[in-house]
Amino acid sequence: MAVTDQAIDRIKEMIVHGALHPGTRLPPEAELAEQLGLSRSSLREAVRALTAMRILVTKQGDGTYVSGLEPHLLLExxxxxxxxxxxxxxxxxxxxxxxxxxxxxxxxxxxxxxxxxxxxxxxxxxxxxxxxxxxxxxxxxxxxxxxxxxxxxxxxxxxxxxxxxxxxxxxxxxxxxxxxxxxxxxxxxxxxxxxxxxxxxxxxxxxxxxxxxxxxxxxxxxxxxxxxxxxxxxxxxxxxxxxxxxxx
CATH class of the missing domain: 1.20.120.530 (GntR ligand-binding domain-like)
Known part of the structure; x- marks a missing residue:
């Protein structure tokens, strides 16, 4: 499995297991990368992919958050x-x-x-x-x-x-x-x-x-x-x- 795919899966696991809730702001990039054992570049790629999936949402100047995870939005x-x-x-x-x-x-x-x-x-x-x-x-x-x-x-x-x-x-x-x-x-x-x-x-x-x-x-x-x-x-x-x- 590619490193980026591993990063995507790990962030998904955090959401599924309740470590990250809907609307929660992700920890700072360096902290989250260290927590997941990933490089910062791999983490960025994962965040971009999860944002495209509507699982994460980036707020300009405020950071990245877990979306509301409404099923109809994820299905889009x-x-x-x-x-x-x-x-x-x-x-x-x-x-x-x-x-x-x-x-x-x-x-x-x-x-x-x-x-x-x-x-x-x-x-x-x-x-x-x-x-x-x-x-x-x-x-x-x-x-x-x-x-x-x-x-x-x-x-x-x-x-x-x-x-x-x-x-x-x-x-x-x-x-x-x-x-x-x-x-x-x-x-x-x-x-x-x-x-x-x-x-x-x-x-x-x-x-x-x-x-x-x-x-x-x-x-x-x-x-x-x-x-x-x-x-x-x-x-x-x-x-x-x-x-x-x-x-x-």
């Missing part, structure tokens, strides 16, 4: 992995989303307030305007985030946001394969079709939420995510498609 470090996912890895993220989102939507059916339902209606109405793909994606994200946030669990909201990031959604709506050499018409049709289908599925989710029907809402959400997953699977090269499940 996963966003980059979702952003760069392609092909089979993107499909895996969608599969996980398909497991979580219907349950979140079902919970939301009993929690969404009338103002929140009106906000969702406004989002859907704006989706029918002549807007760009980027604007459509922003509204799509707002629609799903409003539903997830109504559950009141920031960990769930963060996970669902990570499982389908802005970058990933743009790629899916625009098409995951390059346009044909004879022009951009096919790409434009694909993007338009994807938007229209997504909008119809959002409408189905909204109607179920207005009816306060948790089962119907979960079903509509499952159909929505599965449709995106199937759309992506159809465009995966054969050699990157998910292997067929084996039977016992």
């Amino acid at each position: 470090a996963m966003t980059f992995a979702a952003d760069v996912s392609h092909g089979h890895s993107a499909r895996q993220l969608l599969q996980v989303r398909r497991l979580l989102e219907p349950q979140a939507v079902a919970l939301a059916a009993g929690k969404l307030t009338d103002p929140q339902l009106r906000a969702l209606r406004s989002i859907l109405d704006r989706c029918t305007d002549e807007i760009s793909i980027e604007e459509f994606i922003e509204l799509d994200i707002e629609f799903h985030r409003t539903i997830a946030d109504s559950v009141g669990n920031p960990v769930l909201s963060t996970l669902l946001g990570i499982l389908s990031t802005h970058t990933q959604r743009v790629r899916i709506v625009r098409g995951t394969v390059p346009p044909p050499p004879d022009g951009h018409l096919a790409s434009a049709v694909s993007g338009g079709t994807a938007r229209q289908q997504a909008h119809r599925e959002h409408e189905a989710i909204w109607r179920a939420l207005v009816a306060r029907d948790a089962g119907l809402a979960a079903g509509a959400a499952a159909v929505h995510v599965a449709a995106v997953e199937d759309w992506l699977a159809d465009r995966l090269p054969i050699d990157t498609a998910a292997p067929e499940p084996t039977t016992a």
